[in-house]
Amino acid sequence: xxxAIAHHAALDARMVAAARGLRVLSLASWPAAVQRxxxxxHARGQARMPEVRYPRxxxxxxxxxxxxxxxxxxxxxxxxxxxxxSCRHWDLAAxxxxxxxxxxxxxxxxxxxxxxxxxxxxxxxxxxxxxRHFIGIADxxxxxxxxxxxxxGVSATALRLQLQNDLDAFFGERVxxxxxxxxxxxxxxxxxxxxxxxxxxxxxxxxxxxxxHHEALVHSLTALNGRLQPVLPSLALSSPRVTATQEGLAVxxxxxxxxxxxxxxxxxxxxxxxxxxALGGADFLEVFAWFRHAGQSDAESFASAQRVFRGVPTxxxxxxxxxxxxxxxxxxxxxxxxxxxxxxxLRQCRRLFAGKMTLDDVQRFExxxxxxxxxxxxWLPDWVARANGLAGLLAxxxxxxxxRLDRLSNGGEG
Numbered sequence: 103x104x105x106a107i108a109h110h111a112a113l114d115a116r117m118v119a120a121a122r123g124l125r126v127l128s129l130a131s132w133p134a135a136v137q138r139x140x141x142x143x144h145a146r147g148q149a150r151m152p153e154v155r156y157p158r159x160x161x162x163x164x165x166x167x168x169x170x171x172x173x174x175x176x177x178x179x180x181x182x183x184x185x186x187x188s189c190r191h192w193d194l195a196a197x198x199x200x201x202x203x204x205x206x207x208x209x210x211x212x213x214x215x216x217x218x219x220x221x222x223x224x225x226x227x228x229x230x231x232x233x234r235h236f237i238g239i240a241d242x243x244x245x246x247x248x249x250x251x252x253x254x255g256v257s258a259t260a261l262r263l264q265l266q267n268d269l270d271a272f273f274g275e276r277v278x279x280x281x282x283x284x285x286x287x288x289x290x291x292x293x294x295x296x297x298x299x300x301x302x303x304x305x306x307x308x309x310x311x312x313x314x315h316h317e318a319l320v321h322s323l324t325a326l327n328g329r330l331q332p333v334l335p336s337l338a339l340s341s342p343r344v345t346a347t348q349e350g351l352a353v354x355x356x357x358x359x360x361x362x363x364x365x366x367x368x369x370x371x372x373x374x375x376x377x378x379x380a381l382g383g384a385d386f387l388e389v390f391a392w393f394r395h396a397g398q399s400d401a402e403s404f405a406s407a408q409r410v411f412r413g414v415p416t417x418x419x420x421x422x423x424x425x426x427x428x429x430x431x432x433x434x435x436x437x438x439x440x441x442x443x444x445x446x447x448l449r450q451c452r453r454l455f456a457g458k459m460t461l462d463d464v465q466r467f468e469x470x471x472x473x474x475x476x477x478x479x480x481w482l483p484d485w486v487a488r489a490n491g492l493a494g495l496l497a498x499x500x501x502x503x504x505x506r507l508d509r510l511s512n513g514g515e516g
Contacts, residue, residue, distance in 0.1 A: 107475055110181035111333045113171045117185060118336050120167040121192045126214075126342055129159070129199055130207075130413030130422060134285045137404050144400060151386055151416050156202035165196050180466045181334070188336065191343035198413070207413045208381075208420030214342040215423040218378040222433045230378050232429045233371035237396075240368035255304035258282055261313075262299055268314050269297075273481070278322050287405050292317035294325035294338065311361035319483040320352040320455075327479040328457030334476065337457025344458045345424065350431025351454060354439070357432075358485045358492075369406070372396055373425035376410045380421035386411050388418070434461060443493055452486055455479040 136152050143149050172189035176182035191214065198210035218230040256264075259282065266280040278294075282301040289305070290313055291298045297317055299305075305313075321340075328338030340348070353370070356362035376389050384392070386407055393403035414420040438461050442450050453464050453471055456479040470476045485492060 106176065106179055107181065107333060110175060110179065110185060113175055113185055114181070114334050114336050116167060117171045117189060117192070118339065120164045120171070121195075121336075121339065121341070123164065124161065124192055124195045124199060126195050126198060127424070130156075130202060132287060132408055132412060134287055137287050137401070137408070140404060141400055149387065149390075152411075154203070154416070156413070159199045159202070161196035161200060165193050168193050168196070180470060183466060184334075184463055188341060188343055191341060195342050202413045203415065205415060205420040208415075208422065211413070211421070211423040212381075215345060216426045216430060217423065218374050218381070218426050220426070220430065222430055223437045229374055229426050229430045232433070233374035236364070236367040236371040236429075237375065240364045240371075243364055255306065256310065258299045258301050258303050258305065261305045261310055264310055265297065265299075265313055265318075268310075269318055272319070277326070278318060287408055289405075290317060292321045294322055294329065297322065308361065308363045308366060311359065312356055312366065315355045315359045315361045315483065316352040320355050321348060323479075323481050323483070324348070324351075324455055324458045327455055327481060330480055331457055331477055333470075334457065337459060340458060342424075344460055344463075346427040346431035347435060347454070347460045348431070348458055349428050350433070350435035353428055353432045354435050355483060355485065359483075368396075369398075370425070370428045372398075373406060373409060374429060376406065377421045377423055377426055380410050380414075380418060383418045385418040386416035439492075448493060451492070452479065452482060455482055455486060 132152070132154050136154060140149065140152050168189040172186045175185040175189075177186050194210055194214050198207050198214065201207040201210060216229070218233070219228050221228055222232065262280045262282055269278050269280065270276055278297060280297045280299065283291075283298040284301040286298060286300040289300050289303050289309070292313075297313065299313075325338045325340070329335065331337050353362070356366070372393060376384075376392065379392065380389055389410055390403050390407040393406045394400065398406060409425055410421050412422045414422055439451050442448050450464055450468070453467070454461075456471075456476060459467070467476055471478065
Protein backbone atom coordinates (compact mmCIF):
# COMPACT_ATOMS: atom_id res chain seq x y z
CA UNK A 103 0.00 0.00 0.00
CA UNK A 104 1.49 3.41 -0.96
CA UNK A 105 2.57 5.53 1.99
CA ALA A 106 -0.05 8.23 1.35
CA ILE A 107 -2.85 5.65 1.23
CA ALA A 108 -1.62 3.90 4.39
CA HIS A 109 -1.29 7.27 6.18
CA HIS A 110 -4.85 8.30 5.39
CA ALA A 111 -6.23 4.82 6.09
CA ALA A 112 -4.78 5.08 9.61
CA LEU A 113 -6.32 8.54 10.00
CA ASP A 114 -9.68 7.22 8.81
CA ALA A 115 -9.60 4.53 11.50
CA ARG A 116 -8.96 7.23 14.11
CA MET A 117 -11.86 9.31 12.77
CA VAL A 118 -14.21 6.31 12.97
CA ALA A 119 -13.22 5.74 16.60
CA ALA A 120 -13.69 9.42 17.48
CA ALA A 121 -17.11 9.62 15.81
CA ARG A 122 -18.45 6.41 17.34
CA GLY A 123 -20.58 8.12 19.98
CA LEU A 124 -21.89 10.94 17.78
CA ARG A 125 -25.30 9.39 17.04
CA VAL A 126 -27.22 12.53 16.15
CA LEU A 127 -30.65 11.08 15.36
CA SER A 128 -30.87 8.66 18.28
CA LEU A 129 -29.56 11.14 20.86
CA ALA A 130 -31.86 13.93 19.64
CA SER A 131 -35.02 11.81 19.40
CA TRP A 132 -37.74 11.82 22.06
CA PRO A 133 -38.75 8.91 24.33
CA ALA A 134 -41.92 7.11 23.21
CA ALA A 135 -43.55 8.05 26.53
CA VAL A 136 -43.67 11.70 25.45
CA GLN A 137 -45.92 10.75 22.54
CA ARG A 138 -48.20 8.59 24.70
CA UNK A 139 -48.64 11.32 27.31
CA UNK A 140 -49.24 14.05 24.72
CA UNK A 141 -51.82 12.08 22.71
CA UNK A 142 -53.67 11.03 25.87
CA UNK A 143 -53.89 14.67 27.00
CA HIS A 144 -54.88 15.78 23.50
CA ALA A 145 -57.74 13.24 23.46
CA ARG A 146 -59.03 14.85 26.68
CA GLY A 147 -58.77 18.32 25.15
CA GLN A 148 -55.86 19.18 27.46
CA ALA A 149 -52.89 19.13 25.08
CA ARG A 150 -49.91 21.08 26.30
CA MET A 151 -46.41 21.71 25.02
CA PRO A 152 -44.24 18.58 25.35
CA GLU A 153 -41.37 18.88 27.80
CA VAL A 154 -38.26 16.96 26.82
CA ARG A 155 -35.08 16.97 28.87
CA TYR A 156 -31.87 16.00 27.14
CA PRO A 157 -28.83 14.65 28.96
CA ARG A 158 -25.77 16.86 28.87
CA UNK A 159 -22.96 15.65 26.63
CA UNK A 160 -19.28 16.52 26.56
CA UNK A 161 -17.56 15.43 23.36
CA UNK A 162 -14.43 17.49 23.94
CA UNK A 163 -12.09 14.50 23.58
CA UNK A 164 -13.76 13.42 20.34
CA UNK A 165 -13.60 16.94 18.91
CA UNK A 166 -9.91 17.27 19.75
CA UNK A 167 -9.17 13.94 18.06
CA UNK A 168 -11.17 14.96 15.00
CA UNK A 169 -9.19 18.20 14.81
CA UNK A 170 -5.94 16.25 15.06
CA UNK A 171 -7.00 13.92 12.25
CA UNK A 172 -7.94 16.85 10.02
CA UNK A 173 -4.59 18.58 10.73
CA UNK A 174 -2.67 15.41 9.83
CA UNK A 175 -4.55 14.84 6.56
CA UNK A 176 -3.23 16.14 3.23
CA UNK A 177 -6.00 18.34 1.76
CA UNK A 178 -4.49 17.91 -1.72
CA UNK A 179 -4.95 14.12 -1.63
CA UNK A 180 -8.43 12.71 -2.42
CA UNK A 181 -8.51 10.80 0.85
CA UNK A 182 -7.11 13.75 2.77
CA UNK A 183 -9.72 16.15 1.40
CA UNK A 184 -12.43 13.64 2.31
CA UNK A 185 -11.10 13.35 5.86
CA UNK A 186 -10.83 17.11 6.36
CA UNK A 187 -14.43 17.66 5.27
CA SER A 188 -15.72 14.66 7.23
CA CYS A 189 -13.98 15.75 10.44
CA ARG A 190 -15.45 19.23 10.10
CA HIS A 191 -18.97 17.84 9.83
CA TRP A 192 -18.47 15.39 12.68
CA ASP A 193 -17.30 18.35 14.78
CA LEU A 194 -20.54 20.19 13.93
CA ALA A 195 -22.47 17.08 14.94
CA ALA A 196 -20.62 16.94 18.28
CA UNK A 197 -21.36 20.61 18.95
CA UNK A 198 -25.03 20.04 18.08
CA UNK A 199 -25.27 17.16 20.56
CA UNK A 200 -23.61 19.25 23.25
CA UNK A 201 -26.25 21.95 22.65
CA UNK A 202 -29.34 19.70 22.64
CA UNK A 203 -32.44 21.49 23.89
CA UNK A 204 -31.22 24.95 22.88
CA UNK A 205 -31.74 27.18 19.85
CA UNK A 206 -28.04 26.71 19.08
CA UNK A 207 -28.74 23.06 18.31
CA UNK A 208 -31.20 24.20 15.68
CA UNK A 209 -28.69 26.58 14.12
CA UNK A 210 -26.09 23.81 14.00
CA UNK A 211 -28.60 21.45 12.38
CA UNK A 212 -29.13 24.04 9.63
CA UNK A 213 -25.36 24.19 9.18
CA UNK A 214 -25.31 20.40 8.82
CA UNK A 215 -28.43 19.77 6.73
CA UNK A 216 -29.37 23.06 5.07
CA UNK A 217 -32.30 25.51 5.14
CA UNK A 218 -35.71 25.15 3.42
CA UNK A 219 -34.97 28.30 1.44
CA UNK A 220 -31.62 27.07 0.10
CA UNK A 221 -31.60 27.01 -3.72
CA UNK A 222 -31.84 23.75 -5.63
CA UNK A 223 -29.39 22.94 -8.46
CA UNK A 224 -29.86 25.49 -11.20
CA UNK A 225 -30.68 28.23 -8.70
CA UNK A 226 -34.24 28.91 -9.87
CA UNK A 227 -36.21 27.32 -7.03
CA UNK A 228 -35.76 26.28 -3.41
CA UNK A 229 -36.58 23.17 -1.40
CA UNK A 230 -39.59 25.03 0.01
CA UNK A 231 -40.81 25.83 -3.52
CA UNK A 232 -40.57 22.14 -4.41
CA UNK A 233 -42.41 21.20 -1.21
CA ARG A 234 -45.32 23.51 -2.00
CA HIS A 235 -45.47 22.11 -5.54
CA PHE A 236 -45.88 18.52 -4.34
CA ILE A 237 -48.33 19.48 -1.58
CA GLY A 238 -50.49 21.28 -4.15
CA ILE A 239 -50.55 18.31 -6.54
CA ALA A 240 -51.38 15.87 -3.74
CA ASP A 241 -54.23 18.07 -2.53
CA UNK A 242 -55.72 18.23 -6.04
CA UNK A 243 -55.67 14.44 -6.59
CA UNK A 244 -59.05 12.85 -7.17
CA UNK A 245 -59.26 10.26 -4.36
CA UNK A 246 -61.71 8.19 -6.38
CA UNK A 247 -58.82 7.26 -8.68
CA UNK A 248 -57.08 5.29 -5.94
CA UNK A 249 -56.96 1.54 -6.54
CA UNK A 250 -58.38 -0.70 -3.76
CA UNK A 251 -54.93 -2.10 -2.91
CA UNK A 252 -53.71 1.44 -2.27
CA UNK A 253 -56.20 1.79 0.57
CA UNK A 254 -55.73 -1.52 2.42
CA GLY A 255 -53.56 -1.44 5.53
CA VAL A 256 -51.00 -4.11 6.41
CA SER A 257 -50.08 -4.92 10.02
CA ALA A 258 -46.50 -4.57 11.22
CA THR A 259 -46.42 -8.32 11.89
CA ALA A 260 -47.45 -9.16 8.32
CA LEU A 261 -45.10 -6.57 6.87
CA ARG A 262 -42.19 -7.98 8.85
CA LEU A 263 -42.69 -11.39 7.24
CA GLN A 264 -43.16 -9.96 3.75
CA LEU A 265 -40.13 -7.68 3.99
CA GLN A 266 -37.96 -10.43 5.50
CA ASN A 267 -38.81 -12.69 2.56
CA ASP A 268 -37.99 -9.88 0.10
CA LEU A 269 -34.58 -9.30 1.69
CA ASP A 270 -33.66 -12.97 2.03
CA ALA A 271 -34.49 -13.44 -1.66
CA PHE A 272 -32.35 -10.45 -2.67
CA PHE A 273 -29.25 -11.46 -0.70
CA GLY A 274 -29.73 -15.20 -1.05
CA GLU A 275 -29.36 -15.58 2.71
CA ARG A 276 -30.24 -13.85 5.99
CA VAL A 277 -28.14 -10.68 5.92
CA UNK A 278 -30.60 -8.08 7.26
CA UNK A 279 -33.09 -9.01 10.00
CA UNK A 280 -36.50 -7.32 10.22
CA UNK A 281 -37.73 -6.82 13.80
CA UNK A 282 -40.69 -5.29 15.62
CA UNK A 283 -40.10 -2.52 18.18
CA UNK A 284 -42.99 -1.27 20.36
CA UNK A 285 -41.06 1.76 21.66
CA UNK A 286 -40.43 3.57 18.38
CA UNK A 287 -42.07 6.89 17.43
CA UNK A 288 -41.05 6.58 13.78
CA UNK A 289 -42.74 3.81 11.80
CA UNK A 290 -39.42 2.30 10.72
CA UNK A 291 -35.65 2.65 11.05
CA UNK A 292 -32.78 0.94 9.24
CA UNK A 293 -29.26 -0.06 10.19
CA UNK A 294 -26.67 -2.15 8.39
CA UNK A 295 -27.96 -5.49 9.67
CA UNK A 296 -31.37 -4.66 11.08
CA UNK A 297 -34.61 -2.93 10.06
CA UNK A 298 -37.04 -2.11 12.86
CA UNK A 299 -40.79 -1.62 12.41
CA UNK A 300 -43.01 0.03 15.01
CA UNK A 301 -45.13 -2.74 16.50
CA UNK A 302 -48.83 -1.95 16.16
CA UNK A 303 -48.41 0.47 13.24
CA UNK A 304 -50.36 0.02 10.00
CA UNK A 305 -48.53 0.05 6.69
CA UNK A 306 -49.55 0.21 3.03
CA UNK A 307 -48.25 -1.75 0.08
CA UNK A 308 -46.32 1.38 -0.90
CA UNK A 309 -44.74 1.32 2.57
CA UNK A 310 -43.48 -2.23 1.93
CA UNK A 311 -41.85 -1.25 -1.34
CA UNK A 312 -40.50 1.99 0.13
CA UNK A 313 -38.90 0.14 3.03
CA UNK A 314 -37.34 -2.36 0.65
CA HIS A 315 -35.94 0.06 -1.92
CA HIS A 316 -35.29 3.12 0.29
CA GLU A 317 -34.26 1.75 3.68
CA ALA A 318 -32.86 -1.69 2.88
CA LEU A 319 -31.43 -1.43 -0.63
CA VAL A 320 -29.94 2.05 -0.18
CA HIS A 321 -29.31 2.85 3.49
CA SER A 322 -28.56 -0.67 4.71
CA LEU A 323 -26.89 -1.79 1.50
CA THR A 324 -24.45 1.15 1.36
CA ALA A 325 -23.54 0.51 5.00
CA LEU A 326 -22.87 -3.15 4.22
CA ASN A 327 -20.76 -2.30 1.17
CA GLY A 328 -18.92 0.38 3.16
CA ARG A 329 -17.98 -2.14 5.85
CA LEU A 330 -16.22 -4.17 3.16
CA GLN A 331 -13.90 -1.29 2.19
CA PRO A 332 -10.40 -2.23 3.41
CA VAL A 333 -8.99 1.32 3.29
CA LEU A 334 -11.91 3.57 4.24
CA PRO A 335 -14.18 1.93 6.86
CA SER A 336 -15.83 5.31 7.53
CA LEU A 337 -17.81 4.73 4.32
CA ALA A 338 -20.08 2.55 6.46
CA LEU A 339 -21.00 5.45 8.77
CA SER A 340 -24.18 7.52 8.53
CA SER A 341 -22.37 10.83 8.77
CA PRO A 342 -24.57 13.95 8.67
CA ARG A 343 -22.34 15.06 5.80
CA VAL A 344 -23.68 12.32 3.50
CA THR A 345 -27.35 12.64 4.50
CA ALA A 346 -28.51 14.67 1.49
CA THR A 347 -26.94 12.25 -1.00
CA GLN A 348 -28.14 9.20 0.93
CA GLU A 349 -31.74 10.41 1.15
CA GLY A 350 -31.71 11.69 -2.42
CA LEU A 351 -30.45 8.33 -3.65
CA ALA A 352 -33.06 6.52 -1.56
CA VAL A 353 -35.99 8.63 -2.81
CA UNK A 354 -34.72 8.26 -6.39
CA UNK A 355 -34.76 4.49 -5.83
CA UNK A 356 -38.40 4.76 -4.79
CA UNK A 357 -39.22 6.73 -7.93
CA UNK A 358 -37.39 4.51 -10.38
CA UNK A 359 -38.92 1.32 -8.93
CA UNK A 360 -42.43 2.79 -8.82
CA UNK A 361 -42.44 2.51 -5.03
CA UNK A 362 -43.38 6.09 -4.24
CA UNK A 363 -46.87 7.56 -4.21
CA UNK A 364 -47.96 11.18 -4.13
CA UNK A 365 -48.89 10.89 -0.44
CA UNK A 366 -45.30 9.96 0.35
CA UNK A 367 -44.10 13.02 -1.58
CA UNK A 368 -46.65 15.08 0.33
CA UNK A 369 -45.38 13.79 3.71
CA UNK A 370 -41.79 14.67 2.82
CA UNK A 371 -42.89 18.07 1.56
CA UNK A 372 -45.02 18.82 4.62
CA UNK A 373 -41.96 18.29 6.81
CA UNK A 374 -39.95 20.78 4.76
CA UNK A 375 -42.71 23.38 5.07
CA UNK A 376 -43.07 22.64 8.80
CA UNK A 377 -39.35 23.25 9.37
CA UNK A 378 -39.72 26.64 7.68
CA UNK A 379 -42.73 27.38 9.91
CA ALA A 380 -40.81 26.47 13.09
CA LEU A 381 -37.82 28.56 12.03
CA GLY A 382 -40.29 31.41 11.48
CA GLY A 383 -41.62 31.14 15.04
CA ALA A 384 -44.35 28.47 15.04
CA ASP A 385 -44.34 26.34 18.19
CA PHE A 386 -44.93 22.59 18.56
CA LEU A 387 -48.68 22.89 19.09
CA GLU A 388 -49.07 25.05 15.97
CA VAL A 389 -47.02 22.65 13.84
CA PHE A 390 -48.91 19.64 15.26
CA ALA A 391 -52.23 21.31 14.38
CA TRP A 392 -50.93 22.13 10.91
CA PHE A 393 -50.08 18.49 10.21
CA ARG A 394 -53.57 17.47 11.41
CA HIS A 395 -55.15 20.07 9.12
CA ALA A 396 -53.08 18.60 6.25
CA GLY A 397 -54.84 15.26 6.77
CA GLN A 398 -52.55 13.33 9.10
CA SER A 399 -53.87 11.40 12.09
CA ASP A 400 -53.09 12.54 15.64
CA ALA A 401 -50.30 9.95 15.97
CA GLU A 402 -48.84 10.79 12.55
CA SER A 403 -49.04 14.52 13.29
CA PHE A 404 -47.17 14.06 16.57
CA ALA A 405 -44.47 11.95 14.88
CA SER A 406 -44.09 14.53 12.12
CA ALA A 407 -43.93 17.47 14.54
CA GLN A 408 -41.48 15.58 16.73
CA ARG A 409 -39.11 15.28 13.75
CA VAL A 410 -39.17 19.08 13.41
CA PHE A 411 -38.54 19.81 17.12
CA ARG A 412 -36.23 16.96 18.20
CA GLY A 413 -33.20 18.39 19.93
CA VAL A 414 -34.47 21.99 19.95
CA PRO A 415 -36.88 24.10 22.06
CA THR A 416 -40.57 23.49 21.32
CA UNK A 417 -41.56 27.15 21.72
CA UNK A 418 -40.71 28.10 18.12
CA UNK A 419 -37.90 29.94 16.38
CA UNK A 420 -35.71 26.83 16.01
CA UNK A 421 -35.99 23.53 14.16
CA UNK A 422 -34.10 20.32 13.54
CA UNK A 423 -33.42 20.74 9.83
CA UNK A 424 -32.62 17.17 8.74
CA UNK A 425 -35.81 16.70 6.72
CA UNK A 426 -34.89 19.54 4.37
CA UNK A 427 -32.47 17.15 2.67
CA UNK A 428 -35.03 14.86 1.02
CA UNK A 429 -36.20 17.09 -1.81
CA UNK A 430 -32.84 18.81 -2.29
CA UNK A 431 -31.04 15.48 -2.25
CA UNK A 432 -33.48 14.00 -4.75
CA UNK A 433 -32.93 16.84 -7.21
CA UNK A 434 -29.15 16.75 -6.73
CA UNK A 435 -28.87 12.98 -7.19
CA UNK A 436 -31.26 12.90 -10.15
CA UNK A 437 -29.26 15.70 -11.79
CA UNK A 438 -26.03 13.79 -11.10
CA UNK A 439 -27.42 10.63 -12.72
CA UNK A 440 -28.58 12.52 -15.80
CA UNK A 441 -25.23 14.30 -16.11
CA UNK A 442 -23.38 10.99 -15.71
CA UNK A 443 -25.38 9.51 -18.59
CA UNK A 444 -24.75 12.51 -20.82
CA UNK A 445 -21.02 12.32 -20.12
CA UNK A 446 -20.88 8.54 -20.57
CA UNK A 447 -19.98 7.92 -16.92
CA LEU A 448 -22.80 5.81 -15.52
CA ARG A 449 -20.17 3.80 -13.63
CA GLN A 450 -20.02 6.67 -11.16
CA CYS A 451 -23.68 6.07 -10.29
CA ARG A 452 -22.91 2.45 -9.39
CA ARG A 453 -19.97 3.54 -7.26
CA LEU A 454 -22.31 5.62 -5.09
CA PHE A 455 -23.35 2.27 -3.59
CA ALA A 456 -19.79 1.31 -2.56
CA GLY A 457 -20.35 3.12 0.73
CA LYS A 458 -21.96 6.22 2.18
CA MET A 459 -20.47 9.18 0.35
CA THR A 460 -21.39 12.50 -1.21
CA LEU A 461 -21.64 13.24 -4.92
CA ASP A 462 -18.36 15.15 -4.69
CA ASP A 463 -16.72 12.16 -2.99
CA VAL A 464 -17.59 9.69 -5.73
CA GLN A 465 -16.01 11.97 -8.32
CA ARG A 466 -12.99 12.67 -6.14
CA PHE A 467 -12.49 8.94 -5.54
CA GLU A 468 -12.53 7.98 -9.23
CA UNK A 469 -8.75 7.38 -9.48
CA UNK A 470 -8.90 5.34 -6.25
CA UNK A 471 -11.61 3.08 -7.67
CA UNK A 472 -9.65 2.71 -10.91
CA UNK A 473 -6.48 1.79 -9.00
CA UNK A 474 -8.31 -0.75 -6.83
CA UNK A 475 -7.72 1.19 -3.61
CA UNK A 476 -11.48 1.38 -3.16
CA UNK A 477 -13.60 -1.65 -4.03
CA UNK A 478 -16.63 -1.67 -6.29
CA UNK A 479 -19.86 -2.37 -4.41
CA UNK A 480 -20.48 -6.02 -3.67
CA TRP A 481 -24.27 -5.57 -3.75
CA LEU A 482 -26.28 -3.38 -6.12
CA PRO A 483 -30.04 -2.85 -6.40
CA ASP A 484 -31.42 -4.34 -9.61
CA TRP A 485 -32.36 -0.95 -11.05
CA VAL A 486 -28.69 0.15 -10.89
CA ALA A 487 -27.20 -3.19 -11.91
CA ARG A 488 -29.25 -3.21 -15.12
CA ALA A 489 -27.42 -0.47 -16.98
CA ASN A 490 -29.58 -0.57 -20.12
CA GLY A 491 -32.79 0.02 -18.21
CA LEU A 492 -31.30 2.85 -16.18
CA ALA A 493 -29.83 4.47 -19.29
CA GLY A 494 -33.18 4.26 -21.07
CA LEU A 495 -34.98 5.96 -18.21
CA LEU A 496 -32.41 8.73 -17.88
CA ALA A 497 -32.23 9.28 -21.64
CA UNK A 498 -35.96 9.94 -21.75
CA UNK A 499 -35.66 12.23 -18.73
CA UNK A 500 -32.94 14.25 -20.47
CA UNK A 501 -35.15 14.75 -23.52
CA UNK A 502 -38.43 15.31 -21.66
CA UNK A 503 -36.90 18.14 -19.63
CA UNK A 504 -36.54 20.13 -22.83
CA UNK A 505 -40.32 20.36 -23.14
CA ARG A 506 -41.77 23.50 -21.61
CA LEU A 507 -45.23 22.67 -20.28
CA ASP A 508 -45.97 26.35 -19.70
CA ARG A 509 -45.76 26.90 -23.47
CA LEU A 510 -48.38 24.26 -24.26
CA SER A 511 -51.91 25.49 -24.83
CA ASN A 512 -55.03 23.54 -23.93
CA GLY A 513 -55.18 22.37 -27.53
CA GLY A 514 -51.72 20.80 -27.26
CA GLU A 515 -49.97 23.25 -29.61
CA GLY A 516 -47.17 25.55 -28.54
